[in-house]
Amino acid sequence: MLDRTAHSTSLRIDGTALTCADVIRVARHGVPVQLADDALKRAGRAYEIARDSGAKRAVYGRTTGVGANRHAVVDPDTADQHGLRLLRSHAGGSGEPLPDDVVRAGLLVRLNQLAAAGSGVHPRLLHALETALREDALPSVHARGAIGTGDLTTLAEIALTLAGERPWAKRSLDPVPISPGDALAFISSNAVTLAESVLAWHDLRRLLRASHVITALSYRALGGSPEAFSEAVHAARPHRGSLYCAAEMRRILALGADAPAGRRLQDPFGLRAFPQVHGPALDAADTLERVLTIDVNAAAENPLIDIDGEQIHHHGQFSTAYLALALDGLRAALHHAAELSAARLSDLVEPDLTGLSPFLAAGPAGSSGIMILEYVAHDALGRLRHAAAPVTLGTAVISRGLEDHASFSTQAARSTTSAVAAYRTVLACELIGAVRALRLSGEELPAAPVARALAAAAERLPHIEEDHPLSGEIEAAEALTGEFADY
Template sequence: MIDDSRIEITGTDLRCGDVVRVAHRRAWAELQDDAVTRADRAHRLAVELGATRAVYGRTTGVGANRHTVVDPDAADQHGLRLLRSHAGGTGEPLADDVVRAAMLIRLNQLAAAGSGVHPRVLRTLETALRVGAVPLVHSRGAIGTGDLTALAEIALTLAGEHPWSVGALNPIAISPGDALAFISSNAATLAEAVLAWHELTRVLAASHVVTALSFCALGGSPEAYSERVHAARPHPGSMRCAVEMRRLLGMDGELTPGQRLQDPFGLRAFPQVQGPALDAAAAVEQVLTIDLNAAAENPLIDIETEQAYHHGQFSTAHLALVFDHLRAALHHVAELSAARLSDLVEPDLTGLPAFLAQGPAGSSGIMILEYVAHDALAQLRHAAAPVTLGTAVISRGLEDHASFSTHAIRATVTATSAYRTVLACELLGAVRALRLAERELPHTRLRDAYEHATAALPHIPHDHPLTTEIQQAERILPTLADS
């Protein structure tokens, strides 16, 4: 039987879903002996190399100080000085789940045996994850060229010089070469990236359900999701979306005509717009999976060739660019959701009262939802702007490029939150329309999702504040995809 509560750390096969489970404390990490053995070989090799040649960050300073040779008699303090000088983060502390994810990712990267850190660092990270000890890590200080401030804070916490946020462990010694080897990673940014990707994919999955409810409320035409239609232009995401819509709507065999010859774009072009977002999310997962298992430390201590290689693997251009792409795709998806909401309040399309209002003449019904949705859509539009058009030149001009991947990911968190509001407004409109029209839903998972939504969202006929219902609709969105 597979133990889903245990994640084996090998340095080669960590998945995004594993990171999410450990971050949320639904699983724990266990280092494999072979990974520790490889890490020990890399550590011994790094010590040997440092005794015979210049190795960046071990026998030299860092950044523009790369040619400054460290006094061998003071090497024991060089690592701690490096950590202390780089632990200059500020801003709000990172959430505990982000820090747990960062520790897990860094542990797995170190298990890939390219850093040369002492194996006790790996064992201490493993212990911290097992007992629930979490360092205090600040959020501001990364530009996409290594999470130097965040990882320096974690390292100093392990060394007993920085506070814990939750729990505590006995301090460990930091070997002279451990400092740069530990902080030469983007593990904190990757942690935020995995959790952001996970949350967005959950909301994208809910998009199919909400759109299917709107389809039923509007009496949509199934031709737009036909297998024949999508086989003629087989983009993977669009085909996947169409398959899901056919499944939700019970479209087996002969297609039943809709109420119109052609539906508005919100229904008719949904696979063509949702599809790119699904493809973009898949591309993000692919990049993340590579980086979670990467020995990307600079320099790379390679136990196969017994050499140290200096390089630019700290750059996260891949990560920044795929998240910029994902946000742009999400904006298109959100535009269609707002368009479907407008369709739901239009009597010519639903056969129901304007704004789905009930009560005396002039009642506003859900009129305000369009304002809320377009406010959120505007926020999403600003968050979708590419961050990769900027750069930075630092360290006396030596480091003259930055991807700003951390900012691309945090913009994605903002965009996801805004989209959740847009989609929640559509869900409220679709549920209200279906209640008023008393339409029969197909005997598929869609009916279960609708029953879940109606149980969570009250039906109040008269005009009233909708704030609480919007918030509740946002909360249940991720669960709709699982109904």
């Protein structure tokens, strides 16, 4: 349930300045939106150019069919129903309904793209999207039906809901007329795929930040060496992500020049190579953010209505190869980071590395301690490995051979969403192991963020030494991972 009472400042939508953080604020925190007057005027001008051009020349989707029907000229006698026919034929999605936050984010992204004034839709559709967001009126949208060349099914369902032909999932608005040229102009976008991608990016970025804190706890439990995080080491190979990761470890652990030496000459890879493995995931998240920021502000509709040149351009901006490849890259890098988390968990149950009992057990001989956590972590790692498979190795040839490439960015977005839960579970298992080891050892932590993190975990994770079910602790640790992103 959105808490709108906490937000008095609205987000201005002008088609140029939407950020990924803005999408999160609206989709999950109920920040209201306000359409900029200038953007609305520009959208109105684009509508006029598109309408007038359709009377002078063939315009794809307005005076013609779509796909392989691109040369089929719309009969003037039935042109007034062309838009609705197109929407009805394309509203063929399937699968489960999209979550509310994805739908809100999709409405916002599409509104902002339309405010960029390249679609030629009637301005009343922009007003309708603005009102839907303000009233939290949400269409029911099926999850499946796109392959990275436009969210045709989901956006057609949204448009038909606005037109009053489909039921609302939550609240409702008065029907909005659909002009003949509005249909393709409205659905020619990847707004819903972008929306899911932004939400997944946000969640993974927070988990990647939380991983610094959890790894710091493991570092203390394992008696790690500060040399792996030294400024001199990382200045010699200054990749941005690894520099940041090493700096975060120094900050969280308070590793100054007088930091005590570790227990070993060289630590296991889970500690020693953490910046080198985690850094690429941080960089991949930054790359994805740059791609998303461009695309949520893009007038990428085909055809593009160029209001400055008063021209119409047919093109291939519907392709989302940048997005698909960025999502694939993030999941691949994330899998490497998760592997190290699982490796650190294995280190934590090894007496030779902790000086504690096998599996951190505290009961009679043969007690299992946290043995089962390795199974849970590797189950989640297996799911993450499956989600990390690149979607960009596939393609599709459809519409009678005319459309002979697809990025499958929609599938990449779904896989990235799946990766969020899997990575969270892996980190939660490591967190439980690190906290248990620190409790059993009784080690005192320096006055640094790592100590604050341990105190927060100690409040939420029960200290039960004898063997007991760990399911509840895993759930509590998963919740903590999100909070640790702010340490």
